[in-house]
Amino acid sequence: MPVFLLSSKFHNLQELRHSASLVTKVFIQRDYSEGTVCRFQTKFPSELDNRIERTLLEETVKTLNSYYAEAEKIGGQSYLEGCLACATAYIIFLCMETRYEKVLRKISGYIQEQNEKIYAPRGLLLTDPIERGMRVLEISLFEDRGSGGSSPSSSMSSGSSAR
Protein backbone atom coordinates (compact mmCIF):
# COMPACT_ATOMS: atom_id res chain seq x y z
CA MET A 1 0.00 0.00 0.00
CA PRO A 2 1.30 3.41 -0.83
CA VAL A 3 2.53 5.44 2.09
CA PHE A 4 2.97 9.18 2.24
CA LEU A 5 5.48 10.70 4.54
CA LEU A 6 4.73 14.35 4.77
CA SER A 7 7.81 16.45 4.90
CA SER A 8 7.18 19.70 3.12
CA LYS A 9 4.50 22.25 3.91
CA PHE A 10 3.13 22.04 0.43
CA HIS A 11 2.32 18.41 0.79
CA ASN A 12 0.82 19.07 4.19
CA LEU A 13 -1.74 21.22 2.54
CA GLN A 14 -2.64 18.67 -0.06
CA GLU A 15 -2.72 15.85 2.42
CA LEU A 16 -5.19 17.77 4.54
CA ARG A 17 -7.81 15.75 2.78
CA HIS A 18 -6.21 12.51 3.84
CA SER A 19 -5.78 13.31 7.47
CA ALA A 20 -9.03 15.09 8.09
CA SER A 21 -12.45 14.30 6.83
CA LEU A 22 -14.55 16.48 4.63
CA VAL A 23 -17.61 17.79 6.41
CA THR A 24 -19.19 20.10 3.89
CA LYS A 25 -18.47 22.48 1.07
CA VAL A 26 -19.52 26.08 0.93
CA PHE A 27 -19.88 27.77 -2.43
CA ILE A 28 -19.42 31.48 -2.97
CA GLN A 29 -21.31 32.31 -6.15
CA ARG A 30 -20.53 34.83 -8.83
CA ASP A 31 -21.70 38.41 -8.51
CA TYR A 32 -23.13 39.49 -11.88
CA SER A 33 -24.25 42.95 -10.83
CA GLU A 34 -21.45 44.51 -12.86
CA GLY A 35 -22.06 42.49 -15.97
CA THR A 36 -20.15 39.50 -17.22
CA VAL A 37 -16.89 40.48 -15.50
CA CYS A 38 -15.62 37.82 -13.12
CA ARG A 39 -16.51 38.84 -9.58
CA PHE A 40 -17.42 36.81 -6.54
CA GLN A 41 -19.96 37.79 -3.94
CA THR A 42 -18.47 39.27 -0.81
CA LYS A 43 -21.42 38.17 1.28
CA PHE A 44 -20.15 36.07 4.16
CA PRO A 45 -21.63 32.54 4.19
CA SER A 46 -23.27 31.68 7.48
CA GLU A 47 -21.74 28.21 7.62
CA LEU A 48 -18.33 29.76 8.17
CA ASP A 49 -19.42 31.89 11.12
CA ASN A 50 -17.40 30.11 13.74
CA ARG A 51 -14.58 28.92 11.50
CA ILE A 52 -13.01 32.09 10.22
CA GLU A 53 -13.13 35.80 10.83
CA ARG A 54 -15.29 37.74 8.40
CA THR A 55 -12.62 40.22 7.52
CA LEU A 56 -10.15 37.56 6.45
CA LEU A 57 -12.50 35.94 3.98
CA GLU A 58 -13.72 39.28 2.68
CA GLU A 59 -10.14 40.35 2.16
CA THR A 60 -9.39 37.19 0.20
CA VAL A 61 -12.47 37.56 -2.00
CA LYS A 62 -11.79 41.25 -2.61
CA THR A 63 -8.20 40.53 -3.63
CA LEU A 64 -9.35 37.77 -5.97
CA ASN A 65 -11.92 40.13 -7.50
CA SER A 66 -9.24 42.72 -8.09
CA TYR A 67 -7.02 40.14 -9.78
CA TYR A 68 -9.84 39.10 -12.10
CA ALA A 69 -10.63 42.73 -12.86
CA GLU A 70 -6.99 43.22 -13.79
CA ALA A 71 -7.08 40.19 -16.07
CA GLU A 72 -10.21 41.35 -17.87
CA LYS A 73 -9.32 45.01 -18.02
CA ILE A 74 -9.80 46.57 -21.42
CA GLY A 75 -7.01 49.03 -21.77
CA GLY A 76 -3.73 49.79 -23.44
CA GLN A 77 -2.02 46.48 -22.90
CA SER A 78 -4.96 44.36 -23.97
CA TYR A 79 -5.41 46.44 -27.12
CA LEU A 80 -1.75 45.99 -27.96
CA GLU A 81 -2.00 42.26 -27.43
CA GLY A 82 -5.18 42.07 -29.49
CA CYS A 83 -3.86 44.08 -32.42
CA LEU A 84 -0.55 42.22 -32.48
CA ALA A 85 -2.37 38.92 -32.42
CA CYS A 86 -4.66 40.00 -35.26
CA ALA A 87 -1.73 41.18 -37.33
CA THR A 88 -0.09 37.77 -37.02
CA ALA A 89 -3.35 35.98 -37.88
CA TYR A 90 -3.51 34.85 -34.24
CA ILE A 91 -0.56 32.52 -34.69
CA ILE A 92 1.16 34.34 -31.87
CA PHE A 93 -1.26 32.80 -29.40
CA LEU A 94 0.38 29.45 -30.04
CA CYS A 95 3.69 30.66 -28.64
CA MET A 96 2.86 33.45 -26.24
CA GLU A 97 1.02 33.32 -22.97
CA THR A 98 -1.83 35.81 -22.82
CA ARG A 99 -2.10 38.37 -20.06
CA TYR A 100 -5.15 36.59 -18.71
CA GLU A 101 -3.20 33.36 -18.30
CA LYS A 102 -0.41 35.21 -16.52
CA VAL A 103 -2.88 36.70 -14.05
CA LEU A 104 -4.49 33.29 -13.53
CA ARG A 105 -1.12 31.91 -12.52
CA LYS A 106 -0.74 34.75 -10.05
CA ILE A 107 -4.17 33.94 -8.66
CA SER A 108 -3.21 30.29 -8.30
CA GLY A 109 -0.16 31.26 -6.30
CA TYR A 110 -2.17 33.65 -4.16
CA ILE A 111 -4.79 31.03 -3.33
CA GLN A 112 -2.13 28.52 -2.40
CA GLU A 113 -0.47 31.07 -0.15
CA GLN A 114 -3.77 31.96 1.48
CA ASN A 115 -4.55 28.30 2.02
CA GLU A 116 -1.23 27.70 3.72
CA LYS A 117 -1.29 30.75 5.90
CA ILE A 118 -4.90 31.30 6.81
CA TYR A 119 -7.29 28.57 5.74
CA ALA A 120 -5.57 25.27 6.41
CA PRO A 121 -4.89 26.13 10.08
CA ARG A 122 -8.62 26.65 10.43
CA GLY A 123 -9.50 23.43 8.68
CA LEU A 124 -10.63 25.09 5.48
CA LEU A 125 -9.47 24.73 1.91
CA LEU A 126 -10.07 27.12 -0.95
CA THR A 127 -10.36 25.66 -4.42
CA ASP A 128 -9.13 27.81 -7.28
CA PRO A 129 -12.25 28.97 -9.19
CA ILE A 130 -10.65 28.03 -12.52
CA GLU A 131 -10.96 24.39 -11.50
CA ARG A 132 -14.70 24.92 -11.13
CA GLY A 133 -15.12 26.74 -14.42
CA MET A 134 -15.07 30.17 -12.72
CA ARG A 135 -18.59 29.49 -11.49
CA VAL A 136 -17.95 29.35 -7.76
CA LEU A 137 -15.30 29.80 -5.12
CA GLU A 138 -15.45 26.47 -3.33
CA ILE A 139 -14.49 26.32 0.33
CA SER A 140 -14.15 22.85 1.79
CA LEU A 141 -14.68 22.45 5.51
CA PHE A 142 -12.67 19.75 7.20
CA GLU A 143 -12.85 18.19 10.57
CA ASP A 144 -10.05 16.39 12.27
CA ARG A 145 -10.81 12.71 12.11
CA GLY A 146 -10.80 11.01 15.47
CA SER A 147 -10.27 14.09 17.54
CA GLY A 148 -13.19 16.33 18.27
CA GLY A 149 -11.70 18.51 20.90
CA SER A 150 -9.01 20.64 19.43
CA SER A 151 -10.92 22.22 16.59
CA PRO A 152 -14.06 24.26 16.97
CA SER A 153 -15.64 22.17 14.26
CA SER A 154 -17.41 19.91 16.74
CA SER A 155 -20.36 22.24 16.53
CA MET A 156 -20.24 21.87 12.77
CA SER A 157 -20.80 18.13 12.85
CA SER A 158 -24.14 18.58 14.57
CA GLY A 159 -24.93 21.47 12.28
CA SER A 160 -24.36 19.54 9.08
CA SER A 161 -27.00 16.94 9.81
CA ALA A 162 -29.65 19.58 10.40
CA ARG A 163 -29.41 20.71 6.77
Added chain:
Amino acid sequence: MHLGVSESMRECEYSQISTRSSTPMETPYKKRTPKKRKWEAFPGRNKFYCDGRIMMAKQTGVFYLTLVLILVTCGLFFTFDCPFLALQLTPIIPVIGGVLFLFVLGTLLRTSFSDPGVLPRATPDEAADLERQIDVANGGTGYRPPPRTKEVVINGQTVKLKYCFTCKIFRPPRASHCSLCDNCVERFDHHCPWVGNCVGRRNYRFFYMFILSLSFLTIFIFAFAITHIILLAVSHRSGFLNALKDSPASVLEVVVCFFSVWSIVGLSGFHTYLISSNQTTNEDIKGSWSSKRGKDNYNPYSHGNIFTNCCAALCGPLPPSLIDRRGFIQSDAPQLAPPTNGITMYGATQSQQSHM
Protein backbone atom coordinates in the same frame (compact mmCIF):
# COMPACT_ATOMS: atom_id res chain seq x y z
CA MET B 1 -0.07 0.36 7.83
CA HIS B 2 -1.00 2.40 10.84
CA LEU B 3 -2.78 5.67 10.99
CA GLY B 4 -1.12 8.34 13.02
CA VAL B 5 -3.29 11.40 13.12
CA SER B 6 -1.86 14.65 14.28
CA GLU B 7 -3.92 16.13 17.06
CA SER B 8 -3.93 19.78 16.28
CA MET B 9 -4.93 21.16 12.93
CA ARG B 10 -3.86 24.64 13.83
CA GLU B 11 -0.23 24.03 13.03
CA CYS B 12 0.42 23.02 9.50
CA GLU B 13 2.74 20.32 10.66
CA TYR B 14 1.75 16.86 9.83
CA SER B 15 4.06 14.00 10.58
CA GLN B 16 1.70 11.33 9.69
CA ILE B 17 1.43 8.44 7.43
CA SER B 18 -1.64 8.25 5.36
CA THR B 19 -2.69 5.03 3.81
CA ARG B 20 -5.54 4.17 1.59
CA SER B 21 -8.63 3.70 3.64
CA SER B 22 -10.92 1.00 2.42
CA THR B 23 -14.37 2.42 1.94
CA PRO B 24 -17.05 0.50 0.14
CA MET B 25 -16.98 2.99 -2.68
CA GLU B 26 -13.32 2.61 -3.35
CA THR B 27 -12.50 1.44 -6.80
CA PRO B 28 -9.85 -1.25 -7.10
CA TYR B 29 -6.46 0.29 -7.54
CA LYS B 30 -5.26 -0.28 -11.07
CA LYS B 31 -1.54 -0.19 -11.24
CA ARG B 32 -0.77 0.78 -14.74
CA THR B 33 -3.93 2.02 -16.44
CA PRO B 34 -3.13 4.92 -18.74
CA LYS B 35 -4.59 8.07 -17.25
CA LYS B 36 -7.52 9.40 -19.20
CA ARG B 37 -7.61 12.98 -20.32
CA LYS B 38 -10.65 15.09 -19.52
CA TRP B 39 -11.74 15.39 -23.14
CA GLU B 40 -12.35 11.68 -23.30
CA ALA B 41 -14.99 12.00 -20.61
CA PHE B 42 -16.46 15.27 -21.84
CA PRO B 43 -20.25 15.25 -21.39
CA GLY B 44 -21.11 17.46 -24.36
CA ARG B 45 -21.65 16.38 -27.95
CA ASN B 46 -18.31 17.59 -29.25
CA LYS B 47 -15.65 15.87 -31.26
CA PHE B 48 -12.02 16.11 -30.25
CA TYR B 49 -8.94 15.59 -32.34
CA CYS B 50 -5.19 15.62 -31.78
CA ASP B 51 -5.52 14.34 -28.23
CA GLY B 52 -7.85 17.13 -27.15
CA ARG B 53 -6.12 20.04 -28.83
CA ILE B 54 -8.84 20.49 -31.45
CA MET B 55 -12.50 20.79 -30.52
CA MET B 56 -15.39 20.82 -32.97
CA ALA B 57 -19.12 20.21 -33.11
CA LYS B 58 -20.53 16.82 -33.91
CA GLN B 59 -21.67 17.62 -37.47
CA THR B 60 -18.69 18.81 -39.47
CA GLY B 61 -19.83 18.04 -43.02
CA VAL B 62 -20.59 21.65 -43.89
CA PHE B 63 -17.23 22.78 -42.52
CA TYR B 64 -15.45 20.53 -45.01
CA LEU B 65 -17.62 22.02 -47.74
CA THR B 66 -16.52 25.52 -46.69
CA LEU B 67 -12.91 24.41 -46.70
CA VAL B 68 -13.20 22.78 -50.12
CA LEU B 69 -14.94 25.81 -51.62
CA ILE B 70 -12.27 28.18 -50.36
CA LEU B 71 -9.35 25.94 -51.30
CA VAL B 72 -10.65 25.10 -54.77
CA THR B 73 -11.60 28.67 -55.66
CA CYS B 74 -8.30 30.06 -54.44
CA GLY B 75 -6.40 27.22 -56.02
CA LEU B 76 -7.97 27.94 -59.38
CA PHE B 77 -7.28 31.65 -58.95
CA PHE B 78 -3.61 31.18 -58.17
CA THR B 79 -3.10 28.60 -60.88
CA PHE B 80 -4.94 30.15 -63.80
CA ASP B 81 -5.53 33.81 -63.16
CA CYS B 82 -2.50 34.93 -61.25
CA PRO B 83 0.20 34.15 -63.84
CA PHE B 84 -1.70 36.15 -66.44
CA LEU B 85 -2.48 39.03 -64.11
CA ALA B 86 1.03 39.15 -62.68
CA LEU B 87 2.43 39.57 -66.16
CA GLN B 88 -0.20 41.87 -67.56
CA LEU B 89 -0.83 44.07 -64.55
CA THR B 90 1.37 43.73 -61.50
CA PRO B 91 2.85 40.89 -59.42
CA ILE B 92 1.42 42.49 -56.30
CA ILE B 93 -1.94 40.91 -57.12
CA PRO B 94 -0.95 37.33 -56.27
CA VAL B 95 0.90 38.60 -53.20
CA ILE B 96 -2.17 40.33 -51.81
CA GLY B 97 -4.28 37.35 -52.78
CA GLY B 98 -1.88 35.05 -50.99
CA VAL B 99 -1.89 37.11 -47.82
CA LEU B 100 -5.68 37.29 -47.81
CA PHE B 101 -5.95 33.57 -48.45
CA LEU B 102 -3.63 32.69 -45.56
CA PHE B 103 -5.44 35.05 -43.23
CA VAL B 104 -8.82 33.56 -44.17
CA LEU B 105 -7.56 30.04 -43.67
CA GLY B 106 -5.90 30.88 -40.36
CA THR B 107 -8.97 32.55 -38.90
CA LEU B 108 -11.26 29.81 -40.18
CA LEU B 109 -9.22 27.10 -38.52
CA ARG B 110 -8.95 29.13 -35.34
CA THR B 111 -12.72 29.59 -35.22
CA SER B 112 -13.45 25.97 -35.96
CA PHE B 113 -10.90 24.34 -33.73
CA SER B 114 -11.00 26.42 -30.58
CA ASP B 115 -13.19 26.19 -27.55
CA PRO B 116 -15.96 28.80 -28.00
CA GLY B 117 -16.24 29.37 -24.25
CA VAL B 118 -17.94 26.23 -23.03
CA LEU B 119 -18.97 26.32 -19.39
CA PRO B 120 -18.13 23.06 -17.64
CA ARG B 121 -21.04 21.36 -15.96
CA ALA B 122 -21.51 21.67 -12.23
CA THR B 123 -19.86 19.13 -9.97
CA PRO B 124 -22.33 16.98 -8.00
CA ASP B 125 -21.61 18.96 -4.82
CA GLU B 126 -22.36 22.27 -6.49
CA ALA B 127 -25.53 20.92 -8.05
CA ALA B 128 -26.72 19.60 -4.69
CA ASP B 129 -25.96 22.93 -3.03
CA LEU B 130 -27.92 24.82 -5.69
CA GLU B 131 -30.84 22.42 -5.45
CA ARG B 132 -30.92 22.98 -1.71
CA GLN B 133 -30.97 26.73 -2.17
CA ILE B 134 -33.74 26.53 -4.74
CA ASP B 135 -35.79 24.29 -2.47
CA VAL B 136 -35.41 26.74 0.38
CA ALA B 137 -36.42 29.59 -1.91
CA ASN B 138 -39.50 27.66 -3.02
CA GLY B 139 -40.57 27.20 0.58
CA GLY B 140 -39.67 23.56 0.72
CA THR B 141 -42.90 22.28 -0.76
CA GLY B 142 -42.55 19.57 -3.33
CA TYR B 143 -45.34 20.37 -5.72
CA ARG B 144 -44.93 22.12 -9.07
CA PRO B 145 -41.83 24.27 -8.57
CA PRO B 146 -41.87 27.49 -10.60
CA PRO B 147 -39.35 27.90 -13.44
CA ARG B 148 -35.92 28.42 -11.99
CA THR B 149 -34.76 31.94 -12.64
CA LYS B 150 -32.70 34.44 -10.74
CA GLU B 151 -32.92 38.14 -11.32
CA VAL B 152 -29.91 40.40 -11.24
CA VAL B 153 -29.60 44.09 -11.94
CA ILE B 154 -26.81 44.96 -14.34
CA ASN B 155 -26.18 48.64 -15.00
CA GLY B 156 -29.75 49.45 -14.18
CA GLN B 157 -31.33 46.73 -16.34
CA THR B 158 -33.00 43.73 -14.80
CA VAL B 159 -31.63 40.58 -16.36
CA LYS B 160 -33.09 37.12 -15.77
CA LEU B 161 -30.61 34.32 -15.25
CA LYS B 162 -32.03 30.96 -16.21
CA TYR B 163 -31.19 27.65 -14.60
CA CYS B 164 -29.85 25.11 -17.06
CA PHE B 165 -31.22 21.66 -16.32
CA THR B 166 -28.56 19.90 -18.35
CA CYS B 167 -25.54 21.65 -16.92
CA LYS B 168 -27.13 22.21 -13.50
CA ILE B 169 -25.97 25.79 -13.22
CA PHE B 170 -27.51 29.21 -13.35
CA ARG B 171 -26.33 30.51 -16.68
CA PRO B 172 -24.23 33.68 -16.48
CA PRO B 173 -25.67 36.67 -18.34
CA ARG B 174 -25.34 36.32 -22.12
CA ALA B 175 -24.62 32.62 -21.89
CA SER B 176 -26.88 30.18 -23.68
CA HIS B 177 -27.19 26.45 -24.06
CA CYS B 178 -26.44 25.14 -27.53
CA SER B 179 -28.75 22.24 -28.24
CA LEU B 180 -26.55 20.93 -31.03
CA CYS B 181 -23.42 20.70 -28.92
CA ASP B 182 -25.28 20.18 -25.63
CA ASN B 183 -23.12 22.73 -23.84
CA CYS B 184 -23.67 26.07 -22.18
CA VAL B 185 -21.49 28.61 -23.97
CA GLU B 186 -20.45 31.99 -22.61
CA ARG B 187 -21.59 35.01 -24.61
CA PHE B 188 -23.27 32.63 -27.03
CA ASP B 189 -23.62 34.14 -30.47
CA HIS B 190 -24.86 31.29 -32.64
CA HIS B 191 -23.96 27.81 -33.79
CA CYS B 192 -22.39 28.10 -37.20
CA PRO B 193 -22.49 24.94 -39.33
CA TRP B 194 -20.16 26.55 -41.87
CA VAL B 195 -17.33 26.59 -39.36
CA GLY B 196 -18.52 23.45 -37.62
CA ASN B 197 -18.53 24.98 -34.15
CA CYS B 198 -20.40 27.33 -31.85
CA VAL B 199 -19.42 30.98 -31.93
CA GLY B 200 -19.04 32.31 -28.42
CA ARG B 201 -16.90 34.49 -26.23
CA ARG B 202 -13.56 32.89 -27.03
CA ASN B 203 -13.79 32.62 -30.79
CA TYR B 204 -16.06 35.49 -31.80
CA ARG B 205 -13.20 37.71 -32.88
CA PHE B 206 -11.74 34.92 -35.01
CA PHE B 207 -15.15 34.38 -36.59
CA TYR B 208 -15.55 38.07 -37.33
CA MET B 209 -12.05 38.32 -38.82
CA PHE B 210 -12.83 35.23 -40.88
CA ILE B 211 -15.99 36.60 -42.46
CA LEU B 212 -14.44 40.04 -42.91
CA SER B 213 -11.34 38.73 -44.65
CA LEU B 214 -13.43 36.25 -46.62
CA SER B 215 -15.54 39.19 -47.88
CA PHE B 216 -12.41 40.93 -49.07
CA LEU B 217 -11.05 37.72 -50.60
CA THR B 218 -14.32 36.98 -52.40
CA ILE B 219 -14.57 40.50 -53.81
CA PHE B 220 -10.87 40.37 -54.72
CA ILE B 221 -11.14 37.10 -56.62
CA PHE B 222 -14.41 38.19 -58.23
CA ALA B 223 -12.94 41.44 -59.43
CA PHE B 224 -9.71 39.97 -60.78
CA ALA B 225 -11.32 36.96 -62.40
CA ILE B 226 -13.56 39.35 -64.32
CA THR B 227 -10.55 41.51 -65.09
CA HIS B 228 -8.80 38.44 -66.47
CA ILE B 229 -11.74 37.60 -68.73
CA ILE B 230 -12.08 41.17 -69.96
CA LEU B 231 -8.35 41.48 -70.63
CA LEU B 232 -8.42 38.21 -72.55
CA ALA B 233 -11.37 39.37 -74.62
CA VAL B 234 -9.79 42.74 -75.34
CA SER B 235 -6.18 41.74 -75.91
CA HIS B 236 -6.73 38.66 -78.02
CA ARG B 237 -9.55 40.35 -79.89
CA SER B 238 -11.24 37.00 -80.09
CA GLY B 239 -14.52 37.99 -78.62
CA PHE B 240 -16.05 37.64 -75.24
CA LEU B 241 -17.31 34.10 -75.63
CA ASN B 242 -13.91 32.84 -76.77
CA ALA B 243 -12.33 34.50 -73.77
CA LEU B 244 -14.71 32.55 -71.59
CA LYS B 245 -13.74 29.33 -73.31
CA ASP B 246 -10.05 30.14 -72.91
CA SER B 247 -10.30 30.53 -69.18
CA PRO B 248 -13.04 28.31 -67.77
CA ALA B 249 -11.48 28.47 -64.32
CA SER B 250 -12.18 32.18 -64.15
CA VAL B 251 -15.78 31.54 -65.08
CA LEU B 252 -16.15 29.07 -62.26
CA GLU B 253 -14.55 31.51 -59.82
CA VAL B 254 -16.87 34.29 -60.91
CA VAL B 255 -19.91 32.10 -60.43
CA VAL B 256 -18.84 30.88 -56.98
CA CYS B 257 -17.88 34.36 -55.83
CA PHE B 258 -21.02 35.94 -57.20
CA PHE B 259 -23.25 33.63 -55.21
CA SER B 260 -21.13 33.84 -52.05
CA VAL B 261 -20.48 37.55 -51.97
CA TRP B 262 -24.03 38.55 -51.09
CA SER B 263 -24.33 36.32 -48.07
CA ILE B 264 -20.79 36.83 -46.81
CA VAL B 265 -20.72 40.59 -47.21
CA GLY B 266 -24.19 40.75 -45.73
CA LEU B 267 -23.09 38.67 -42.78
CA SER B 268 -20.02 40.87 -42.26
CA GLY B 269 -22.19 43.95 -42.26
CA PHE B 270 -24.58 42.38 -39.79
CA HIS B 271 -21.82 41.37 -37.42
CA THR B 272 -20.19 44.78 -37.71
CA TYR B 273 -23.48 46.23 -36.50
CA LEU B 274 -23.65 43.68 -33.68
CA ILE B 275 -20.11 44.43 -32.56
CA SER B 276 -20.62 48.17 -32.61
CA SER B 277 -23.69 47.83 -30.40
CA ASN B 278 -22.17 45.02 -28.31
CA GLN B 279 -24.96 42.52 -28.90
CA THR B 280 -24.92 38.87 -29.74
CA THR B 281 -26.87 37.30 -32.62
CA ASN B 282 -28.92 35.52 -29.99
CA GLU B 283 -29.90 38.79 -28.29
CA ASP B 284 -30.60 40.53 -31.57
CA ILE B 285 -32.88 37.76 -32.80
CA LYS B 286 -34.79 37.69 -29.54
CA GLY B 287 -34.93 41.48 -29.44
CA SER B 288 -33.68 41.48 -25.86
CA TRP B 289 -32.48 45.07 -25.92
CA SER B 290 -34.80 46.40 -28.55
CA SER B 291 -36.61 49.61 -27.71
CA LYS B 292 -39.80 47.94 -28.89
CA ARG B 293 -39.88 45.98 -25.65
CA GLY B 294 -40.18 49.01 -23.51
CA LYS B 295 -39.19 52.61 -23.26
CA ASP B 296 -36.49 51.96 -20.70
CA ASN B 297 -35.04 48.92 -22.41
CA TYR B 298 -31.39 49.37 -23.30
CA ASN B 299 -28.32 47.20 -23.64
CA PRO B 300 -26.52 47.17 -20.28
CA TYR B 301 -23.35 45.68 -21.73
CA SER B 302 -22.70 48.40 -24.26
CA HIS B 303 -19.79 50.67 -23.40
CA GLY B 304 -21.56 53.70 -24.78
CA ASN B 305 -19.73 54.42 -28.00
CA ILE B 306 -19.08 52.39 -31.13
CA PHE B 307 -15.30 52.61 -30.95
CA THR B 308 -15.06 51.20 -27.42
CA ASN B 309 -17.52 48.45 -28.26
CA CYS B 310 -15.48 47.40 -31.29
CA CYS B 311 -12.22 47.49 -29.39
CA ALA B 312 -13.68 45.52 -26.53
CA ALA B 313 -15.02 42.80 -28.80
CA LEU B 314 -11.98 42.49 -31.03
CA CYS B 315 -9.02 43.56 -28.93
CA GLY B 316 -10.22 42.68 -25.46
CA PRO B 317 -8.41 40.06 -23.38
CA LEU B 318 -8.85 36.48 -24.53
CA PRO B 319 -10.00 34.31 -21.63
CA PRO B 320 -8.51 30.83 -21.43
CA SER B 321 -10.55 27.68 -21.90
CA LEU B 322 -12.50 26.62 -18.82
CA ILE B 323 -12.81 22.99 -19.69
CA ASP B 324 -9.14 21.96 -19.53
CA ARG B 325 -9.45 19.37 -22.25
CA ARG B 326 -5.96 17.98 -21.95
CA GLY B 327 -5.84 17.74 -18.19
CA PHE B 328 -5.88 14.31 -16.62
CA ILE B 329 -8.95 13.06 -14.85
CA GLN B 330 -8.33 12.90 -11.12
CA SER B 331 -9.89 9.70 -9.89
CA ASP B 332 -11.09 9.47 -6.31
CA ALA B 333 -11.58 13.11 -5.53
CA PRO B 334 -13.13 13.46 -2.07
CA GLN B 335 -16.81 14.08 -2.24
CA LEU B 336 -19.48 14.93 0.23
CA ALA B 337 -21.89 12.39 1.61
CA PRO B 338 -25.47 12.62 0.44
CA PRO B 339 -27.29 14.83 2.94
CA THR B 340 -29.75 12.18 4.11
CA ASN B 341 -27.06 10.25 5.98
CA GLY B 342 -26.46 12.95 8.52
CA ILE B 343 -22.91 12.90 9.70
CA THR B 344 -20.76 10.74 7.53
CA MET B 345 -17.05 10.64 7.63
CA TYR B 346 -15.41 9.96 4.38
CA GLY B 347 -11.85 8.82 4.26
CA ALA B 348 -10.39 10.37 1.22
CA THR B 349 -8.72 7.86 -0.96
CA GLN B 350 -5.49 8.39 -2.76
CA SER B 351 -5.91 10.89 -5.48
CA GLN B 352 -3.47 11.49 -8.25
CA GLN B 353 -3.22 15.20 -7.98
CA SER B 354 -1.94 16.98 -10.97
CA HIS B 355 -1.60 20.35 -9.37
CA MET B 356 -2.06 23.19 -11.78
